[in-house]
Amino acid sequence: MNKYIPPDGWSTHSRDLNYIRTNIPCQWACPAFTNIPGYIEAVFHGDFDRAYLINRRSNLFPGVLGRICTRPCESACRHGESDLGQPVSICHIKRIAADNTSDDHLILEQLFSPSGKTVGIVGAGPAGLAAAHSLALFGHRVTVYESFEMPGGMLYYGIPAFRLPRAVISEEVFNALRQGIELRTGVTLGKDIYLPDLMAKHDAVILAAGCQDARSLNVPGEDLPGVISGLDFMMQVNRGHRDCVGRRVMVIGGGFTAVDCSRSARRLGAEEVYIAIRGVEEDLTVPVDEIRDMYREGIRFVSLVSALSIDGVDHVSGIRFVRNRFGGIRGSGGRCILPIEGSEFSMDIDTVIAAIGQVPQSGLSEWSEQSVSYNPDSGRSSVPGLYGAGDYIRKASTVIEAIGNGRRVAENVDEDLMRRRRRLQVVSIESTGNTHRERTWDFIERHDMPTIDFDDRLRNQDAEVETGYSIQTGTEAASRCYLCNLKYEIHIPECIYCRWCIDVCPRNCIDLTETLNEDLPAPVHSGSVTAQWSRTAGVVIDSDRCIRCGECYRVCPMQCIHVTRVELQDHCVSREIP
Amino acid sequence: MKPPHIVIIGNGVSANRASEVLRENDPDVRITLISREFFLFYFRHKLPAFITGSIDEDSLIVHDLHFYMDRNIRLRLGQTVQKIDLENKTLFLSHMEMVHYDKLLICSGGQSHIPEIYYPFRSFFTTLKKLSDARDIRKKLPLINRIVIVGGDLTSLRLADALIRSGREVSFILDDFAFWPIESGPDIRHALETALKKVGATVISGDPLERIERISDGDPPEYAVYTRKGQQLRAQMVGAFFGFKPDVDFLIRSGLDIDRGILVDDRLQTTYPDVFAAGDCAQVYAPHLNNYWVSIGWKNAIMLGEIAAANMSGSEQPVSMPVEQRIRFSDLQLKTPWWHAL
Numbered sequence: 001m002n003k004y005i006p007p008d009g010w011s012t013h014s015r016d017l018n019y020i021r022t023n024i025p026c027q028w029a030c031p032a033f034t035n036i037p038g039y040i041e042a043v044f045h046g047d048f049d050r051a052y053l054i055n056r057r058s059n060l061f062p063g064v065l066g067r068i069c070t071r072p073c074e075s076a077c078r079h080g081e082s083d084l085g086q087p088v089s090i091c092h093i094k095r096i097a098a099d100n101t102s103d104d105h106l107i108l109e110q111l112f113s114p115s116g117k118t119v120g121i122v123g124a125g126p127a128g129l130a131a132a133h134s135l136a137l138f139g140h141r142v143t144v145y146e147s148f149e150m151p152g153g154m155l156y157y158g159i160p161a162f163r164l165p166r167a168v169i170s171e172e173v174f175n176a177l178r179q180g181i182e183l184r185t186g187v188t189l190g191k192d193i194y195l196p197d198l199m200a201k202h203d204a205v206i207l208a209a210g211c212q213d214a215r216s217l218n219v220p221g222e223d224l225p226g227v228i229s230g231l232d233f234m235m236q237v238n239r240g241h242r243d244c245v246g247r248r249v250m251v252i253g254g255g256f257t258a259v260d261c262s263r264s265a266r267r268l269g270a271e272e273v274y275i276a277i278r279g280v281e282e283d284l285t286v287p288v289d290e291i292r293d294m295y296r297e298g299i300r301f302v303s304l305v306s307a308l309s310i311d312g313v314d315h316v317s318g319i320r321f322v323r324n325r326f327g328g329i330r331g332s333g334g335r336c337i338l339p340i341e342g343s344e345f346s347m348d349i350d351t352v353i354a355a356i357g358q359v360p361q362s363g364l365s366e367w368s369e370q371s372v373s374y375n376p377d378s379g380r381s382s383v384p385g386l387y388g389a390g391d392y393i394r395k396a397s398t399v400i401e402a403i404g405n406g407r408r409v410a411e412n413v414d415e416d417l418m419r420r421r422r423r424l425q426v427v428s429i430e431s432t433g434n435t436h437r438e439r440t441w442d443f444i445e446r447h448d449m450p451t452i453d454f455d456d457r458l459r460n461q462d463a464e465v466e467t468g469y470s471i472q473t474g475t476e477a478a479s480r481c482y483l484c485n486l487k488y489e490i491h492i493p494e495c496i497y498c499r500w501c502i503d504v505c506p507r508n509c510i511d512l513t514e515t516l517n518e519d520l521p522a523p524v525h526s527g528s529v530t531a532q533w534s535r536t537a538g539v540v541i542d543s544d545r546c547i548r549c550g551e552c553y554r555v556c557p558m559q560c561i562h563v564t565r566v567e568l569q570d571h572c573v574s575r576e577i578p
Numbered sequence: 579m580k581p582p583h584i585v586i587i588g589n590g591v592s593a594n595r596a597s598e599v600l601r602e603n604d605p606d607v608r609i610t611l612i613s614r615e616f617f618l619f620y621f622r623h624k625l626p627a628f629i630t631g632s633i634d635e636d637s638l639i640v641h642d643l644h645f646y647m648d649r650n651i652r653l654r655l656g657q658t659v660q661k662i663d664l665e666n667k668t669l670f671l672s673h674m675e676m677v678h679y680d681k682l683l684i685c686s687g688g689q690s691h692i693p694e695i696y697y698p699f700r701s702f703f704t705t706l707k708k709l710s711d712a713r714d715i716r717k718k719l720p721l722i723n724r725i726v727i728v729g730g731d732l733t734s735l736r737l738a739d740a741l742i743r744s745g746r747e748v749s750f751i752l753d754d755f756a757f758w759p760i761e762s763g764p765d766i767r768h769a770l771e772t773a774l775k776k777v778g779a780t781v782i783s784g785d786p787l788e789r790i791e792r793i794s795d796g797d798p799p800e801y802a803v804y805t806r807k808g809q810q811l812r813a814q815m816v817g818a819f820f821g822f823k824p825d826v827d828f829l830i831r832s833g834l835d836i837d838r839g840i841l842v843d844d845r846l847q848t849t850y851p852d853v854f855a856a857g858d859c860a861q862v863y864a865p866h867l868n869n870y871w872v873s874i875g876w877k878n879a880i881m882l883g884e885i886a887a888a889n890m891s892g893s894e895q896p897v898s899m900p901v902e903q904r905i906r907f908s909d910l911q912l913k914t915p916w917w918h919a920l
Contacts, residue, residue: 082660082828083672280837282830295694303837304870323870325863326835328849335835343868448698508674 016427028325029076031404034058037485038559044478049105051097066095096474120202125153128208128389130406136179147188161462208389211358221310230257230355234397246351253355267461435550494560501552509545588685589613592857603891612636616656625712626740653660688822688858726813734819753786822858856886
C-alpha cells in the first residue's frame with residue numbers, strides 16, 4: 001500500500017500537523033484552532049448540536065463569537081482567493097449552529113479526576129473564563145475574582161447589546177462556569193484582595209485582568225468636557241449610565257471599539273457621526289459587513305487624518321486635523337504615515353470619543369510591572385506560580401485571541417501543577433470514501449447577513465441588528481465550504497496515467513511530477529513538474545491549490561484517488577495514541 | 579536588449595491617451611493595454627442612445643484596431659488582471675498567465691456605485707457602466723415598458739431621456755445621493771426635477787427608496803418598489819444610478835496605497851516608483867483644496883492620461899485641477915468641475 005495513504009487513526013507526526021497548517025487555512029488562522037470545516041459540515045447536515053459542540057471544544061463561546069468574532073479564518077479561507085470568489089461566511093455559520101441547538105442538547109466535557117490543586121484567576125473576561133473552564137476540566141478547583149458586578153469582561157461592558165445580546169453572554173458564561181468554578185464578583189485586586197494573599201492561597205494564580213486603561217490622544221484640549229475615551233463611553237452605555245451624546249460626534253480610531261462607539265452614538269441621538277482614521281479603510285480590522293452597516297447608519301469615515309488639537313473653551317467645539325499621506329514601507333513592515341505640510345483643517349464637533357486602544361491597568365499588584373515579566377505565548381512569568389493571560393500580557397487583542405490564549409495558558413498551568421502534559425493536539429485521520437461535495441456548490445454566492453431596518457435600530461437601541469441566517473440559508477452557506485480537511489491523494493501504484501483527473505481539474509492543481517517528496521505533508525511536487533512521460537514518477541495533487549471539488553475522484557476510472565478526513569483535535573494523553 | 583515594456587491596465591480614455599503619448603515620446607518602447615472588457619475603446623456617453631437603438635455598436639467605437647496597429651500598441655481584450663506582484667513587477671491574469679512589466683500605468687476607471695443603504699437590493703438593480711451592461715439592457719428592452727430609476731446621476735438622466743423618447747414609462751426616485759457629480763442644492767434639485775418632468779418622467783422627490791421585492795420571475799421579471807412614505811411602483815427594470823467609484827477592488831492588499839482610489843502624488847506616481855495611476859481610479863491630493871480628490875469625466879481623463887504618460891517618460895509634470903465645465907440636460911445647463919472631493 002502506498003505510504004502516503006495513512007490508515008485511520010491518530011498522528012502526532014510533524015508531517016501531519018504541518019498538513020493542517022498549510023492545507024486547512026481557516027483552522028490555522030483561528031487563534032483557538034477551531035475545527036471549522038468540521039462544524040460547517042455538521043451544519044450542512046442539520047446537526048446543529050454537534051456543530052455547536054465541535055466549536056465549543058476550542059472556542060468556549062460559539063454564540064458570542066458567532067456574532068462578534070474578527071474572523072481571521074475568513075481572511076484565510078481558500079474560497080476567498082482572488083480567482084475563487086468570496087470567503088465562506090464562517091462566522092455566520094457558527095452563529096446558526098449556536099442559535100439552533102435543540103432544547104435538550106448535551107454539552108459534553110472531557111473531565112479529568114479532581115487534582116486537589118487550586119487556581120485563582122483575576123478577571124472574568126474571555127481569557128480568564130477560558131482558562132478557568134479548561135483548568136476546571138483538568139480537575140483543579142478554580143476561583144475567579146472579578147472587579148465588576150457581572151462576569152464576561154469586555155463582552156459585557158465593551159460590546160454594545162445591539163451587536164451582542166446579553167442573554168447570549170449570560171447563557172454561555174453560565175455554561176463555562178458550571179464545572180464547579182467559584183465566581184467572586186465586585187472584588188478588585190489591590191483593593192479588596194492582594195496578590196501575595198492569592199499566591200499563598202492558591203497553587204497558581206493567573207492574572208487575566210485585560211486592558212482597561214485607555215490610551216491618550218496626547219493632543220491639546222484632551223481634557224475638555226466633551227472628550228471621552230472609547231472604553232469609558234462604551235462602559236457608560238452598557239451599564240445604562242449614558243443616555244445622550246452630542247449632536248456632532250467625532251470618534252478617533254479604527255478598531256472595533258471605535259466602530260461600536262460610533263454606532264452607539266448614533267443610537268443615542270447624534271445627528272452626525274464621523275470616524276477619523278490615520279490610514280485608510282483597508283487598514284481597519286473590522287469586517288466589511290460591519291463597515292457596510294456603519295455606512296447604512298449614516299456614519300462617515302474621515303480617512304488619512306491625524307488629530308492636532310481639540311478646540312473649545314468650556315466644552316469641545318471643534319477638532320483640528322492634519323491630512324496624511326503614505327510614505328512607503330517602514331522597516332518594521334507597516335506603512336509609514338506622514339503629515340502633509342500645510343494641510344491642517346478644522347471640523348465643528350461637540351463630542352470627541354478617543355478610541356485608539358487600551359493598555360493594561362497599572363498598579364494591579366504590589367510588584368511593579370517591570371519586576372515581573374511574562375511570556376506572552378505560554379503565560380508563564382518570572383515569578384513561579386504566577387501566570388498572565390489574554391490582553392493583560394498580550395496588549396489589547398480580540399476575543400478569540402483571548403480565548404485561545406486563555407486555554408493555552410491553562411494547559412501550561414496544568415502541566416506545571418501536574419508535572420506532565422495531559423492534553424495534546426493530535427491529527428485524526430479517517431478515510432471517507434466520498435467527496436462530500438458537489439461541484440455546483442462552488443458557484444454559490446456568499447449570502448449577506450440579514451439585518452433589521454434602520455428605523456428599528458434607532459427605535460430600540462438594544463435591538464440586535466443582525467438577525468442571523470435562516471436554516472435554509474445557513475445550509476446553503478455551509479455547502480460553499482470546500483471542506484479543506486478532506487485530503488485528496490492519488491494512489492500511484494494503481495494509477496494508469498490516463499490523465500482524466502488532470503483534464504477535469506478546474507484549478508490546474510494536478511501535475512505529472514518527476515520526483516515525489518515523501519517528507520512533505522502530502523505528496524506535493526516541489527519544483528519537479530514535468531510534461532515528459534519518460535521522466536514522470538507520478539501524478540500528484542497540490543493540496544494547497546486543490547479546492548476539493550471532487551471532479552478528479554468522480555472521473556478516475558481506477559478509483560485510485562483516496563479521500564481522507566484530516567482534523568486537528570485535542571486528545572487526552574491518558575488515552576492511547578497509536 | 580529588449581526595449582522596456584509598459585503595461586497599461588484599462589482601455590478607457592486615460593489608458594488610450596496615455597498609450598498615444600507614450601508612443602509619441604518613444605517609438606521603441608513596448609506598450610500593452612490589458613482590458614477586462616471584450617470591446618474596443620468606446621464612447622460611454624453614447625450608451626443610452628445605443629440601448630434604445632438610436633445608434634449601432636459601430637458608432638460607439640472611438641479607435642478601431644488600426645489605431646493600435648499603426649502605433650505598435652498591443653491590445654489584449656477580455657483579459658482580467660487578478661493580482662499584481664509589485665516587487666517582481668509581474669501581473670497575474672485570470673487565465674493563469676503572468677505578464678512582466680517595467681512600468682505600469684493603472685487606468686482601471688470607475689465602477690457603478692451602490693450606496694451601502696441599498697446594498698441588500700443590489701441583485702435587483704440594473705447598472706450602466708460598460709458596453710456589456712448596455713448590451714444586456716438593449717436585449718431586454720423590447721419586453722420592458724416600465725422602468726424605475728433610483729438615484730439620478732448624469733448617466734441616468736441621459737438614459738431616462740432616451741428611454742422616454744423610445745416610448746417607455748420612467749419613474750425617478752430622487753434622494754440625497756442624487757445628481758452626482760453635480761454638487762446639488764435645493765435650487766439645482768428643483769431645477770433637475772422640473773427638467774426631468776419636462777422630458778416626461780414621473781419624479782418622486784423627498785421620499786426615498788425603502789425596499790424592492792421581486793414579485794414575478796417572468797421574462798422580464800416584475801418588481802415592486804416601495805418608498806418610505808408608502809408609495810408603491812411596479813417596474814420591469816430597476817436602475818441604480820449613483821455615480822461611479824474607483825474600480826480598485828482587485829488592488830486591495832496588493833501593496834499599493836488605496837483609499838477611495840489609488841493614492842498617487844501630484845505626478846500621478848504611486849508609492850512604487852514605476853507604477854502610476856490615472857483617470858477615474860486615481861486619488862490625488864490637491865493643496866489648494868486641502869483635500870484629496872478623484873476626477874471623473876472625459877476631459878479630466880485625457881488630461882491625467884497625458885500627464886501620467888509624460889511622467890512615465892521622464893518628465894516631472896504636476897497635475898493641475900480641472901477647469902469647470904458645463905453639462906446640459908434638456909434645457910437646463912449645470913456647471914461641474916468633474917471632480918469629487920473626498
